[in-house]
Amino acid sequence: MPMLTDTVEAPTGAASRVRPTVLKKREHTVEIVSDSGEGAQRCGQIFGAVSAKMGNGVWTVEIIPAEIQPPARIPEGASGYRIRVGTGPVTNWGDATNLALAFNEQVLLARHRLNALADDAILLVEDKWATHEDADIRAAWVAAMEELSTRHYRIIPVPMEVECLRLVDNPRKGKNMFALGMLARIYGRDTDRIKDQIAFTFRKKSEDVYKTNVELFERGFAWAEHNVDVRIDVAPQQSADALVVMNGNEAIALGAIASGMDLCAMYPITPATSVSHLLSEVFEKFGGIVHQAEDEIAACGVAIGASYAGKVAFTVTSGPGLALKTEFLGAAIMTEIPLVLVDVQRGGPSTGLPTKVEQSDLWAALYASPGDAPHIVIAPATIEECFHVMVTARRLAETFRTVVMVLSDANLATGMTPFKRPAPDAAWQAAPLDLSAVPEGTKAYQWDAQTGLSRRILPGQANGMYTLTTLSHDEGSKVAYSSGVHQRSSAARSRKLAVLQSLLSPPPVYGEASGDLLVVGWGSTKGAIEEAVDRLRADGLKVSSLHLRFLSPMEPGLKPIFQKFKKVVTVELNYSDEVGDPYVTDENRRRGQLAWLLRASTLVDVDCWTRVPGEPLRPGSIVDAIKDRMPKGGAK
Amino acid sequence: MQSDPRVQQALAALDRPIAEFRALLEGALRQAELFLAEQQADEPARVARAAATLGQFGAARIDATRFAALQPGASRADKTSLDALRRALDVLHQMHARGDGLFVAEVVEGAKLGAVVESALSFIGWAFGAIIVTDLVRGGRYVPAEHESLLDPLGFGGWSRSERRAAPPVIVRVAGHAVRATDLASYADGHVKLVLIVDGACAPAPLARLITPGTFVLQTTDGAGLDRVARFDGPAFAAVLPPGAATFVHDPVLGREPWQRLTVTHIPEAPKKAIGAMSTWQMLEELKQLADLARTPFVVPAAGGAGAPAMGASDAADRIASWLLAQSGLGGTT
Numbered sequence: 001m002p003m004l005t006d007t008v009e010a011p012t013g014a015a016s017r018v019r020p021t022v023l024k025k026r027e028h029t030v031e032i033v034s035d036s037g038e039g040a041q042r043c044g045q046i047f048g049a050v051s052a053k054m055g056n057g058v059w060t061v062e063i064i065p066a067e068i069q070p071p072a073r074i075p076e077g078a079s080g081y082r083i084r085v086g087t088g089p090v091t092n093w094g095d096a097t098n099l100a101l102a103f104n105e106q107v108l109l110a111r112h113r114l115n116a117l118a119d120d121a122i123l124l125v126e127d128k129w130a131t132h133e134d135a136d137i138r139a140a141w142v143a144a145m146e147e148l149s150t151r152h153y154r155i156i157p158v159p160m161e162v163e164c165l166r167l168v169d170n171p172r173k174g175k176n177m178f179a180l181g182m183l184a185r186i187y188g189r190d191t192d193r194i195k196d197q198i199a200f201t202f203r204k205k206s207e208d209v210y211k212t213n214v215e216l217f218e219r220g221f222a223w224a225e226h227n228v229d230v231r232i233d234v235a236p237q238q239s240a241d242a243l244v245v246m247n248g249n250e251a252i253a254l255g256a257i258a259s260g261m262d263l264c265a266m267y268p269i270t271p272a273t274s275v276s277h278l279l280s281e282v283f284e285k286f287g288g289i290v291h292q293a294e295d296e297i298a299a300c301g302v303a304i305g306a307s308y309a310g311k312v313a314f315t316v317t318s319g320p321g322l323a324l325k326t327e328f329l330g331a332a333i334m335t336e337i338p339l340v341l342v343d344v345q346r347g348g349p350s351t352g353l354p355t356k357v358e359q360s361d362l363w364a365a366l367y368a369s370p371g372d373a374p375h376i377v378i379a380p381a382t383i384e385e386c387f388h389v390m391v392t393a394r395r396l397a398e399t400f401r402t403v404v405m406v407l408s409d410a411n412l413a414t415g416m417t418p419f420k421r422p423a424p425d426a427a428w429q430a431a432p433l434d435l436s437a438v439p440e441g442t443k444a445y446q447w448d449a450q451t452g453l454s455r456r457i458l459p460g461q462a463n464g465m466y467t468l469t470t471l472s473h474d475e476g477s478k479v480a481y482s483s484g485v486h487q488r489s490s491a492a493r494s495r496k497l498a499v500l501q502s503l504l505s506p507p508p509v510y511g512e513a514s515g516d517l518l519v520v521g522w523g524s525t526k527g528a529i530e531e532a533v534d535r536l537r538a539d540g541l542k543v544s545s546l547h548l549r550f551l552s553p554m555e556p557g558l559k560p561i562f563q564k565f566k567k568v569v570t571v572e573l574n575y576s577d578e579v580g581d582p583y584v585t586d587e588n589r590r591r592g593q594l595a596w597l598l599r600a601s602t603l604v605d606v607d608c609w610t611r612v613p614g615e616p617l618r619p620g621s622i623v624d625a626i627k628d629r630m631p632k633g634g635a636k
Numbered sequence: 637m638q639s640d641p642r643v644q645q646a647l648a649a650l651d652r653p654i655a656e657f658r659a660l661l662e663g664a665l666r667q668a669e670l671f672l673a674e675q676q677a678d679e680p681a682r683v684a685r686a687a688a689t690l691g692q693f694g695a696a697r698i699d700a701t702r703f704a705a706l707q708p709g710a711s712r713a714d715k716t717s718l719d720a721l722r723r724a725l726d727v728l729h730q731m732h733a734r735g736d737g738l739f740v741a742e743v744v745e746g747a748k749l750g751a752v753v754e755s756a757l758s759f760i761g762w763a764f765g766a767i768i769v770t771d772l773v774r775g776g777r778y779v780p781a782e783h784e785s786l787l788d789p790l791g792f793g794g795w796s797r798s799e800r801r802a803a804p805p806v807i808v809r810v811a812g813h814a815v816r817a818t819d820l821a822s823y824a825d826g827h828v829k830l831v832l833i834v835d836g837a838c839a840p841a842p843l844a845r846l847i848t849p850g851t852f853v854l855q856t857t858d859g860a861g862l863d864r865v866a867r868f869d870g871p872a873f874a875a876v877l878p879p880g881a882a883t884f885v886h887d888p889v890l891g892r893e894p895w896q897r898l899t900v901t902h903i904p905e906a907p908k909k910a911i912g913a914m915s916t917w918q919m920l921e922e923l924k925q926l927a928d929l930a931r932t933p934f935v936v937p938a939a940g941g942a943g944a945p946a947m948g949a950s951d952a953a954d955r956i957a958s959w960l961l962a963q964s965g966l967g968g969t970t
Contacts, residue, residue: 435667
């Protein structure tokens with residue numbers, strides 16, 4: 001692995017190289033935090049991508065302030081990137097950060113106050129604030145150091161600005177690469193790969209920008225070489241499989257292309273927008289189009305229109321956008337026009353927490369539209385599944401002539417991890433349907449009495465002309481208000497979900513098939529839940545877990561699985577009342593969204609533990625919650 | 637021939653209409669192959685295919701056998717129809733296999749430009765017939781006596797309106813002495829786009845005679861403007877000529893009058909000697925035609941200037957209008 005040598009000029013104050021202590025770790029969590037706009041995220045993205053390319057397991061999480069440009073040097077403005085690096089696969093962001101690199105002490109304080117830092121964390125922090133000309137800033141530094149001293153952190157001051165000023169006039173535009181250099185030295189990262197990644201990151205900028213960034217990187221590397229006395233060795237492990245590294249939104253975009261989608265109609269909304277950013281760069285090369293509509297409603301309409309005309313279309317949004325699309329979703333379900341809708345969930349209700357993760361759209365996704373509007377809802381649980389789910393979603397939308405909602409979330413959307421390189425199959429891209437003439441007399445909705453399915457006909461298809469209507473209609477698409485027709489057509493639309501459920505396999509149980517407590521989850525919490533289950537089982541507790549992907553129709557066989565456990569608890573990233581809260585009784589308690597569904601569909605007394613912290617769940621928090629909920633006599 | 641950088645430049649500039657034609661070809665291929673595969677598939681093959689279409693996420697959770705049973709089966713085709721379908725597929729595969737070569741032709745010594753263009757378009761026209769055959773077979777409407785001839789090459793004269801609109805561009809490398817506008821005029825229709833890459837001595841304005849109100853015409857010596865050929869919504873001719881030739885662009889969207897549509901950037905002296913079959917008088921006539929079409933009918937007088945009937949004002953009405961404008965003191969404000 002290529003490493004920098006002493007050919008780089010020694011940094012300021014570097015009398016001699018320190019003799020470092022090497023800590024061998026199976027995993028380590030590092031984060032870079034700064035004020036918004038200082039590039040900590042870019043630094044973290046490069047570090048994460050390179051670590052994954054070197055063969056480490058990686059899971060990344062963006063640390064994003066609620067505002068786009070919060071004031072500088074306030075704890076609430078902390079912006080950054082957290083990377084959990086492991087020798088083996090890493091499935092979630094873990095519990096606490098072991099090493100943090102901060103551009104000021106206030107953003108570090110924010111992480112401290114959120115209990116994001118391990119008690120023995122190493123903290124590298126820009127030290128210019130300690131001697132700042134503004135007395136208030138100096139006082140803030142002193143106060144922060146005092147507060148941080150209540151834990152066993154090891155704080156290493158870093159003259160980042162002084163070092164960067166030797167190379168650039170505006171260190172605000174360079175500290176992140178200096179920081180990257182320090183981390184590369186501390187973690188022994190492959191410098192050639194990092195330079196490649198810098199080149200890729202700045203591919204749209206000039207050669208000078210690339211060179212300056214590499215110089216800053218090298219300066220940071222050399223500074224750490226001479227001044228930081230610790231090295232973290234998280235050995236990479238080469239995979240036999242070819243791997244790719246991406247985040248969930250990129251996976252959705254590439255999955256859409258691989259599945260033969262023709263059109264992505266969308267309106268920008270955090271945290272879904274980056275799906276369209278990637279597609280805008282590459283979709284046309286594969287014959288696709290990104291259409292940015294004038295609003296969320298229009299985006300949905302365009303996708304439905306394209307699908308009606310025979311194209312394979314999808315739309316991407318987040319909670320507030322989903323709310324606006326409800327009328328059109330009803331239209332697609334009523335007219336049985338295939339549509340894939342990706343909802344990258346964020347905190348709600350309303351505009352809520354635009355940049356923060358939550359799983360609170362489940363009910364909104366399930367019920368989607370006024371009136372009885374049955375449709376399919378699927379939730380990928382990993383970034384890899386974000387890719388593959390698009391292929392399935394397309395096929396189900398076309399086969400069942402309905403809306404398929406894919407529920408991702410901000411954790412999957414912005415997290416990055418390596419996974420096995422998909423091997424696209426030409427069958428994924430098969431033409432949606434035979435465009436030859438339909439037999440004379442074919443009706444637009446020739447519902448099969450058993451399955452409710454009917455042949456899809458496109459405008460212009462010989463013998464297939466019909467008038468499309470969102471009003472209640474009969475088999476021939478003729479408006480019909482009679483009770484018999486509406487009952488029949490509603491049954492056909494609903495029956496399709498029963499048919500799909502009959503095709504599904506019961507979900508596998510993670511751990512033993514019976515025990516004291518079963519944790520049930522869905523979506524991006526899978527990695528944290530399974531790590532928690534592993535820890536609980538290692539403690540001797542009879543805990544297993546089950547993770548659902550199909551939420552409408554619900555996966556089959558749940559009740560018999562649940563009955564093999566003394567207690568069933570959902571773990572979710574949405575709000576629920578706590579037993580014992582004022583006024584909250586067992587009768588009026590609002591439970592987690594999945595818990596409600598499971599109780600309704602299985603009549604099992606499913607409990608829940610849910611939180612809305614605006615960040616992914618930590619395995620340690622799940623462990624504590626499950627221990628509290630273990631049935632009496634179930635604990636070791 | 638395709639390695640010629642000018643040909644590469646033209647292919648790059650015309651990538652959009654080329655991609656559109658390819659999409660047409662590939663779409664038809666995919667549909668026809670799918671139909672044929674379903675005709676030949678037994679139950680296990682159908683199930684395997686259904687599982688494949690579900691992808692990794694779905695195949696792990698959905699019973700592929702029962703999912704396959706939900707897929708609408710293709711109608712059964714008789715042997716004659718399937719034979720026709722296979723021949724149509726052969727044609728489409730041949731076209732597909734040619735890659736960029738499908739859109740590039742060369743006029744070899746002794747051949748005529750018109751014949752080469754006709755041959756290239758006729759080969760492309762074969763695709764339209766093949767696509768129609770795949771559709772007829774899949775719909776169970778193929779009648780050999782009526783439709784067999786669709787599998788023959790189709791000369792441009794037989795192309796329908798929609799086929800002319802779906803025409804891909806053709807890039808033709810040709811020697812200068814073989815360039816004759818009259819060979820090309822009959823292809824000015826639909827979305828036909830012909831780009832000549834010209835080598836050797838050539839008449840200075842060979843495409844001037846192709847300027848008509850709705851046809852985009854470009855003469856360039858460095859390839860500039862070829863992207864506009866690709867974007868133009870109608871028929872277009874372009875020639876990449878040796879240095880020294882006349883350079884101009886006639887873009888129908890720029891105005892109602894010829895001088896509004898035509899921008900001439902260079903008019904050379906007329907050659908002193910005949911080139912190929914083109915006499916010096918003919919070449920001079922083409923240059924004059926170009927100059928006449930480009931000439932502004934009147935020059936707007938400078939503000940406050942005396943103004944005078946402009947050079948080139950084509951009729952009495954124009955001259956009066958020009959004079960009145962000058963007299964009113966509004967000259968230069970239009």
